[in-house]
Amino acid sequence: MTERSSPRGPGRPRGGKPGDLRARILAAATAEFGERGYEAASMRAIARRAGVDPALVHHYFDDKQRLVAEVVEAPLRPDRLVRTALDGPLDGLGERLVRAVLTAWDSPTVRPAAVAALRSAIGQGPVARMLREFLRREIMHRIAERLDDVGDPGDAELRAELAASQVVGVIMVRYVLEFEPIASLPVEELVARVGPAVQWHLTGRPPGS
Structure with a gap:
């Protein structure tokens, strides 16, 4: 009998190496924040720009505040x-x-x-x-x-x-x-x-x- 693989949890990475996906999301966030500002930018829009599912953005970054800290490489929140x-x-x-x-x-x-x-x-x-x-x-x-x-x-x-x-x-x-x-x-x-x-x-x- 063929062994079944364990189901993926929501937001787990697929479609690329984790490091590449994370870098792609950060690049998309930088562009989205730059064009629209913090208030107007959304996690969904960042995911769309990065070409990934919104759940994947939340997998790597808990929220929009975390994304800002990562974009500017801030060491504190x-x-x-x-x-x-x-x-x-x-x-x-x-x-x-x-x-x-x-x-x-x-x-x-x-x-x-x-x-x-x-x-x-x-x-x-x-x-x-x-x-x-x-x-x-x-x-x-x-x-x-x-x-x-x-x-x-x-x-x-x-x-x-x-x-x-x-x-x-x-x-x-x-x-x-x-x-x-x-x-x-x-x-x-x-x-x-x-x-x-x-x-x-x-x-x-x-x-x-």
Whole structure:
């Protein structure tokens, strides 16, 4: 009796070597993000451009956020950092955000590629546009949603952007410009100094009010 082969699971690779298929999907994602931006690009459209089944895209890349990280070779997932920081009480959110970001960027295996990704985001061209849309959707929007139930809901987005501007400023000075003494301060000292300012922007209330 002929031995039957085991059935393929959904999304398992077929029609090419795994490495080739993965590279084809990444090339298609780069083109799709470049032409349409992060918001308009879809996993289905990327699969169509790559000539593969959409389930195969999900097999190699869990979601669109993972694809963005792979396209720009980002060593960390800022959307996951923010999601973890948001998973807790509003009190202390500013400190959690600052601590999560600085702890990740302090890793010597993360910093070089993270700095390169940041420079791409503030540059010109389709990759820069895609990165900015990703950061706005997956970070700013998520923070603003968390702030809807505190302060004036009409300025939740403004408060989220003001808070983010504080964090991005520290990143630029500490990791890109490498100005002292900020470049050498311990993470917890920066958290203690910057966290309350970020919290103020998030809630719209000065510390101690």
